[in-house]
Amino acid sequence: MSATTAANLRHDWTLNEVKALFEQPFNDLLFQAQSVHRAHFDPNRVQVSTLLSIKTGACPEDCKYCPQSGHYNTGLEKEKLLEVQKVLEAAAEAKAIGSTRFCMGAAWKHPSAKDMPYVLKMVEGVKALGLETCMTLGKLDKEQTQALAAAGLDYYNHNLDTSPEFYGNIITTRTYGERLETLAYVRDSGMKICSGGILGMGESLDDRAGLLIQLANLPEHPESVPINMLVKVKGTPLADEQDVDPFDFIRMLAVARIMMPQSHVRLSAGREAMNEQMQALAFFAGANSIFYGEKLLTTANPQANKDMELFARLGIKPEEREEHADEVHQAAIEQALVEQRDSKLFYNAAV
Numbered sequence: 001m002s003a004t005t006a007a008n009l010r011h012d013w014t015l016n017e018v019k020a021l022f023e024q025p026f027n028d029l030l031f032q033a034q035s036v037h038r039a040h041f042d043p044n045r046v047q048v049s050t051l052l053s054i055k056t057g058a059c060p061e062d063c064k065y066c067p068q069s070g071h072y073n074t075g076l077e078k079e080k081l082l083e084v085q086k087v088l089e090a091a092a093e094a095k096a097i098g099s100t101r102f103c104m105g106a107a108w109k110h111p112s113a114k115d116m117p118y119v120l121k122m123v124e125g126v127k128a129l130g131l132e133t134c135m136t137l138g139k140l141d142k143e144q145t146q147a148l149a150a151a152g153l154d155y156y157n158h159n160l161d162t163s164p165e166f167y168g169n170i171i172t173t174r175t176y177g178e179r180l181e182t183l184a185y186v187r188d189s190g191m192k193i194c195s196g197g198i199l200g201m202g203e204s205l206d207d208r209a210g211l212l213i214q215l216a217n218l219p220e221h222p223e224s225v226p227i228n229m230l231v232k233v234k235g236t237p238l239a240d241e242q243d244v245d246p247f248d249f250i251r252m253l254a255v256a257r258i259m260m261p262q263s264h265v266r267l268s269a270g271r272e273a274m275n276e277q278m279q280a281l282a283f284f285a286g287a288n289s290i291f292y293g294e295k296l297l298t299t300a301n302p303q304a305n306k307d308m309e310l311f312a313r314l315g316i317k318p319e320e321r322e323e324h325a326d327e328v329h330q331a332a333i334e335q336a337l338v339e340q341r342d343s344k345l346f347y348n349a350a351v
């Protein structure tokens, strides 16, 4: 549905230009973002993904925002890699209530040789259910990336988190360069990239702009750009950070939309802390993807039925998969979503 070809997309953003976008009057920025959004997407469709933690906690990385890091004591119970069968059951339930993409996250520095066969089986199984597949497993080498692509993995999530300048304040166990290298392997393998960052870690406006510049100035824009608001978890070094001004968060979504007009901008972690009005404003600013489920890896996510009620009140419909663009399938999804309002929540991510 895009009117812009890849050749028209920009990959040469400068800091001054991006700061000028941020510094516009709020209404001007939102108008511009919504105009760009309408030129590329149906403004009343939001893509819906479900996220499952397939291996929780005891991560050797030291990301200061993360309750899963083994460096901090957050009281999180660690769990081993989930059995393939359990993952497939969760995926089938996610599909039944209308998710089109199933994301599996493991708290690893990188997948080990021992774990790879299980991970590949998960990808094949979820794919066979007719869902898009996404994984976040940490750093990948070239061979692992190619094996995941061959198994049918559609998306790989690897966030840049923040600007290169601020990054060292947040993570010391993995370099920015390593992250970019993993993203390059993913791109070379033919998989789609999901990469974004987090607001509320003490970063400056320059850092927010710097993150978006890194993403937009990649050789191709990530297909999915998750923008997270820090979920402050007791025991992590960022537990007492100041709240993000909600309007600044909306500005971030709007600028991401303008800079990466064909990407899905995902309203991601932190949605629990946003009221309905703020979420509606986020969709207006160009966010068009959400995680749907009770938990987002290990932090609370708004209940699925609340999401669908909000969608109904705003006249928003879940985006279908391209391969299933027929009316019948869409009707079935929407019916399943309505039925879900009264059923028990399916989501049971490890806590």
Ligand code: SF4
Pocket (backbone or CB within 6 Å): 059, 060, 061, 062, 063, 066, 067, 068, 069, 070, 106, 107, 108, 109, 138
């Ligand atoms: S964000 Fe990912 S890599 Fe960093 S500590 Fe958490 S699970 Fe590990």
